[in-house]
Amino acid sequence: xxxxxxxxxxxxxxxxxxxxxxxxxxxxxxxxxxxxxxxxxxxxxxxxxxxxxxxxxxxxxxxxxxxxxxxxxxxxxxxxxxxxxxxxxxxxxxxxxxxxxxxxxxxxxxxxxxxxxxxxxxxxxxxxxxxxxxxxxxxxxxxxxxxxxxxxxxxxxxxxxxxxxxxxxxxxxxxxxxxxxxxxxxxxxxxxxxxxxxxxxxxxxxxxxxxxxxxxxxxxxxxxxxxxxxxxxxxxxxxxxxxxxxxxxxxxxxxxxxxxxxxxxxxxxxxxxxxxxxxxxxxxxxxxxxxxxxxxxxxxxxxxxxxxxxxxxxxxxxxxxxxxxxxxxxxxxxxxxxxxxxxxxxxxxxxxxxxxxxxxxxxxxxxxxxxxxxxxxxxxxxxxxxxxxxxxxxxxxxxxxxxxxxxxxxxxxxxxxxxxxxxxxxxxxxxxxxxxxxxxxxxxxxxxxxxxxxxxxxxx
Numbered sequence: 055x056x057x058x059x060x061x062x063x064x065x066x067x068x069x070x071x072x073x074x075x076x077x078x079x080x081x082x083x084x085x086x087x088x089x090x091x092x093x094x095x096x097x098x099x100x101x102x103x104x105x106x107x108x109x110x111x112x113x114x115x116x117x118x119x120x121x122x123x124x125x126x127x128x129x130x131x132x133x134x135x136x137x138x139x140x141x142x143x144x145x146x147x148x149x150x151x152x153x154x155x156x157x158x159x160x161x162x163x164x165x166x167x168x169x170x171x172x173x174x175x176x177x178x179x180x181x182x183x184x185x186x187x188x189x190x191x192x193x194x195x196x197x198x199x200x201x202x203x204x205x206x207x208x209x210x211x212x213x214x215x216x217x218x219x220x221x222x223x224x225x226x227x228x229x230x231x232x233x234x235x236x237x238x239x240x241x242x243x244x245x246x247x248x249x250x251x252x253x254x255x256x257x258x259x260x261x262x263x264x265x266x267x268x269x270x271x272x273x274x275x276x277x278x279x280x281x282x283x284x285x286x287x288x289x290x291x292x293x294x295x296x297x298x299x300x301x302x303x304x305x306x307x308x309x310x311x312x313x314x315x316x317x318x319x320x321x322x323x324x325x326x327x328x329x330x331x332x333x334x335x336x337x338x339x340x341x342x343x344x345x346x347x348x349x350x351x352x353x354x355x356x357x358x359x360x361x362x363x364x365x366x367x368x369x370x371x372x373x374x375x376x377x378x379x380x381x382x383x384x385x386x387x388x389x390x391x392x393x394x395x396x397x398x399x400x401x402x403x404x405x406x407x408x409x410x411x412x413x414x415x416x417x418x419x420x421x422x423x424x425x426x427x428x429x430x431x432x433x434x435x436x437x438x439x440x441x442x443x444x445x446x447x448x449x450x451x452x453x454x455x456x457x458x459x460x461x462x463x464x465x466x467x468x469x470x471x472x473x474x475x476x477x478x479x480x481x482x483x484x485x486x487x488x489x490x491x492x493x494x495x496x497x498x499x500x501x502x503x504x505x506x507x508x509x510x511x512x513x514x
Contacts, residue, residue, distance in 0.1 A: 061157055066199040067278045068160050071168060073195050075156040078172050083188065086147035092171045093163060095140060096133030098154060101162040103129045112136065112153050116145040118419040123396045130362050131389035135419050142420055169280050178266040189265055190257040193274070197253075201277040202269075204248060210268045211260060216251070219260045224251050362388055369395035373434070376402065377465075381433040386426075393417050394427055407459050414455060421451060428454040435461035 059076045061069040078084035093101075102109040109132055110124035117139035119127065127135065139145045151159075159168060177185045196202050208216075217225065228250040235241065257265065366383075369391050373379050376398055380386055386394075397417035404410050418424040428451070429441040435458065444454075 059156075063157055063160060066201050067165075070195055070199045070201055070274075070278060071165060072156040072160045073199075074192055075159060075168065075172055077188070077191050077195075079151075079156070081184070081188070083175065083177065084172060086151045089151060089159075089171065090140070090147040092167065093159075094133070095136035095150075096130070098150075098163075099133040099136060100129045102132075105162065108154070108158065112150070113419070115153065116149055118144060120416040122400070123393060123417060126396050127392065128362055128365050128388070131392055134387065134389045135423075138420055138422070142422070144420060165278075166280065169278075178262040178270075181262050185262060186257050189262055189270075190254055193253060193257070193265075193269060196274045196277070202273045204245075204253070206273050207253075207269050208247075210273045211256065211265065212268070215260060215264065216256065220251055220255060221259065224255060366391055373398065378431070378434045380430045381437075386430060390423055390426055390430070393423065394430065397427075401462070407463065410459055410462065411455055414458065425451060425454065428458055431458050432461065435465065 059073060059080070061072040061076075063069045063072055075084070079086070079089075090098075099109060099112075102112075106125055109127070109129070110119075110121070113119040113124040113127060113132055113135055114121045117135045119135055124132075136150075140147070140150075178189060193202075193207065197204065197207075228247055231246060231250060235246070366388055370379065370383055372395050378394075378398060380391070380394070383391065394417075397413060400417075401410055401413045404413060414428075415424065418427055429444060432439045432444065432454070433441055439461075449457075
């Protein structure tokens with residue numbers, strides 16, 4: 055990260071929060087995994103519900119989703135794909151935040167949770183040179199963004215406290231300067247005080263606890279529509295009538311309710327509104343359906359978003375029209391079902407097996423989804439094939455792809471049942487061709503199957 059970061063956000067509050075986040079990351083106060091721990095892939099993708107381009111970019115670059123399929127993914131499906139990519143070490147939190155940087159986090163995630171994350175270590179309670187530099191950066195950033203000015207900070211910290219804590223030599227210079235200016239009929243203002251006692255001296259000598267409570271909590275946070283919670287953490291002030299609930303994640307950066315904090319002065323002007331409109335999401339919309347007992351059964355429609363149910367229905371209808379309906383569609387996760395549907399939109403337009411194989415592999419972001427899809431496709435293409443039986447043969451991904459290509463070629467040649475020889479490499483050991491599904495290689499150590507024969511020629 056650059057030494058002097060900047061923010062392209064629209065409002066002072068948003069730029070301030072983005073710069074504070076960037077500082078914490080670049081100075082090792084906050085790690086990328088901690089950010090992703092607080093905001094799961096599901097929560098991030100749900101927050102990016104209206105940011106189709108950014109959501110697709112993350113899926114393509116980090117989860118390996120094909121660029122034509124990524125924009126079609128629902129927020130729930132996108133969250134699952136990103137979580138799988140992280141779990142399988144296909145990407146990491148640092149790469150994710152490289153695309154979803156501080157500006158994007160402030161634009162799409164709830165400000166109260168971002169502030170709570172960046173201050174959860176209560177660093178001001180353990181004074182050190184690093185902690186003082188961090189407080190100085192925070193206060194200077196608030197000044198630079200015109201959220202507060204030095205006069206307000208002087209009133210907040212207190213003249214008496216500065217007189218008690220600042221070095222005597224600095225105070226003596228200030229007093230001498232004030233006397234000289236008085237003799238010349240000039241006023242000694244805050245600017246002259248700062249000439250002798252800059253903000254950095256305040257932070258170096260005044261208790262960090264005092265600065266935090268009086269300057270940050272008392273002045274900066276109200277200006278940002280943020281306030282201090284009773285527990286000592288910091289959260290966004292609730293708008294009037296808002297419900298506090300642990301199972302809600304709100305991306306609505308509402309103005310502060312002045313009655314919620316006795317710290318906020320009564321004459322505060324309303325804070326700037328956020329850069330982009332956002333919506334409130336329930337927790338069930340942010341987390342993908344969790345498989346139970348090792349299966350990937352999709353929960354009843356009442357437990358899922360209506361948008362997801364509609365997407366599943368559309369995908370199943372498309373596959374039904376293509377005569378590719380999965381045998382047990384209710385067992386397929388939504389991301390898997392939608393990926394199969396999107397894949398077939400391209401697959402049936404291709405003329406040769408090489409292009410079809412590339413299309414199949416590109417449609418799924420990792421081998422686990424690819425494997426599950428191949429079993430479902432094989433069952434849909436030939437009712438004699440059974441996933442449990444196929445899995446017992448411990449096939450390779452390559453042999454499953456060849457099996458599906460073989461079945462697809464038969465469909466395209468108008469063969470409704472198995473009357474021709476199965477593809478090389480999946481013939482039974484005794485050489486006898488049965489009417490059942492072609493056996494797969496006995497183990498993953500077997501030699502990959504030979505190339506498929508050319509499509510059968512039609513005779514006039």
